[in-house]
Amino acid sequence: MSEHYDVAIIGAGMSGLTAGIRAAHFGKKTIILEQHNAPGGLNSFYAKDGRKYDVGLHAMTNFVSPKERRAVFNKILRQLRINRADLDLIEQKSSRIAFPGTNLRFSNDEALLESEVEAAFPGQIDGFKRLSETIRDYPDSDLELPYRSTREWIKQFISDPFLEEMIFCPLMYYGSAVEDDMDVGQFVIMFRSIFHEGFSRPVEGIRLLIRVVLQRYRELGGIRKMKTGVKRLVAEGGRISRIILENGDEITADSVLSCAGYPETYGLVGDGVAPDESEFAGQLAFSETIAVYEDLPETWGWGDDTIVFFNNADRFEYRNPSDPVDLRSGVICLPSNFEFGDRPLKEGLVRVTCLANHDTWCGYSEEDYRAAKDEWFDRIQKSILPMMPEVTRDYSGGLVATDMFTPRTVKKFTRRARGAIYGSPKKIKDGRTEWDNLFLCGTDQGYLGIVGSMLSGVVVANQYVLKG
Incomplete structure (x- = not known):
């Protein structure tokens, strides 16, 4: 006998947990299946010799004042019904892009980076300001367009190759799955997240964020099974009809959300291609x-x-x-x-x-x-x-x-294919797969970082579970 759920979510990463909160909040019978014994996915923690270490968390992006109601992070927290004060966020002091002979400092005050660029690259400041304003006003609908090279797009603003490389360095390290380039949509998102808004962290690190999110999911009656990996997704009639677990059990669900990754999820459906060997592996x-x-x-x-x-x-x-x-x-x-x-x-x-x-x-x-x-x-x-x-x-x-x-x-x-933290260079921005009830969320939907993962879970649940 297999148990049936309204929503089954593969992975207890941040996108899986936030998708679970949205589904459970609206009365959906929801289960999260996680192969390991710790939640958080790529942003988790572990203990060694009596110390606890964060995994993945350098900093949370998108730091803004709680009063900025239209800001992405504050919108996410409202969708999740999470009190921002419970996260106990503290701001960065300042950060730095360090290249041979040149440093550019930036902080949660975007004016600092602008002044640094003006001092180090006086001939580029007008172009940098135009770039910053274009990104600020960039249409959200254009973020969903197919891949476009930022290397080509940015040249209308920045003509100094050295400054171009300095801008790319933090944004690529914080979220590009493409070698030596970025998708314009992702570049815009990361520029806003890091340079316009900035860095913060919970005082206790990632453990506090996970604890707050998990508590909210539990309060809503969501089910979470740890050490419960998915062995295979059975596709029949254009849908995922059964979920076979590694322990041999089976469950069924009206909707299946996967934050396992693009090649990893398709590998579960059993197309015969190992994730590492997929053309879409990072x-x-x-x-x-x-x-x-x-x-x-x-x-x-x-x-x-x-x-x-x-x-x-x-x-x-x-x-x-x-x-x-x-x-x-x-x-x-x-x-x-x-x-x-x-x-x-x-x-x-x-x-x-x-x-x-x-x-x-x-x-x-x-x-x-x-x-x-x-x-x-x-x-x-x-x-x-x-x-x-x-x-x-x-x-x-x-x-x-x-x-x-x-x-x-x-x-x-x-179990990320090729150990690629940022996943596949091919992003499925709408989260859809070729199976009617299987959707991707998280990294390979194109949402990166902790806040991006949280947003991905909310967006996919809203679009395909609550409206579907």
């Missing part, structure tokens, strides 16, 4: 080192940077590297450098994210894999020293804990 994977220090970074003279997007080569190359890790560029995040006020973190954290090669990391033997992690952890830590200010103490002093994830880690815990 090619961009990452490694990340986490270093915990007994002192806060501000004691080293590094107290103003919240996030640093760096590139130490003449040109910014955003592509699958030939080396295990590309040390030429990356993201340095200092979680303690938000505006904590009188509630500072007790330890200093430094997280460094770089592009990495999936095939290399997944091809190592277990012994070689451990050795490679040790080697590349040290190399990554040394590679960021030029990005740091002059300090009077040894940067490695006071190191109390470390960890590192690779594309192999991502593959193991998320």
Whole structure:
């Protein structure tokens, strides 16, 4: 006997959880199926040696005042009936784009970046202002257009290739699944999210956000089954007729929402193509080192940077590297450098994210894999020293804990094809598949980051579950 649901959601990531809230709020019998024991998907947390580490969260984008009722983030919270105060958000101090010989600072006050561009690129400021205003007024309907190259589109505003690369660096690192380019619609979304609105984080990190969202889903009577992976989706008559679970159980549902990814979801339907081998599998994977220090970074003279997007080569190359890790560029995040006020973190954290090669990391033997992690952890830590200010103490002093994830880690815990965090370069913007009752939400719908994932879940549930 299989149990029937109005809505079955594959994955307890942020898009799956928010879709579940919308469906359950309107009385739909809803179940979320998650293969692991922790919710959050690509934005989760784990414990190691008594410490809890965030996964994925450098910062939440789209920070605006609670009074800005038309802002995307505030609209999402109203749809979810979540009190913003419960998230206990704190703002970034300021962040930086660091290229050879040039730095551009930005903060949650967009005027800072404009003044930095004017000082460093005086001949480009008029074009940058036009770019910013065009993005501000960009029609929402145009965000749904098919893929268009931003590399071509941006040249009507910016003529200096160096400034172009500096603008692209943070936006690509925060959300492009396309090598060396971005879709115009996604570029617009990320520019607004980061440069117009800005960064924040819950004081407790991602755990607080997950806890608040989960509590809301439970209050509405939503069902959540952890350690319950989906083995196969059975398609009959143009619809998904049955969901076969890895434990052998079966369920049925009127609507099936998947935040597993585009090639991953199609692989579940059983077209015979493994997700890694699909032409739609992403090619961009990452490694990340986490270093915990007994002192806060501000004691080293590094107290103003919240996030640093760096590139130490003449040109910014955003592509699958030939080396295990590309040390030429990356993201340095200092979680303690938000505006904590009188509630500072007790330890200093430094997280460094770089592009990495999936095939290399997944091809190592277990012994070689451990050795490679040790080697590349040290190399990554040394590679960021030029990005740091002059300090009077040894940067490695006071190191109390470390960890590192690779594309192999991502593959193991998320089953993302090729360990690609940003998923497929082909986005299904309307969420529709060739099966009438199967819809994609999350990364491969084209909504990126934590706020984007939350928005995706709300949009897909509203469009296909509540209106359908």
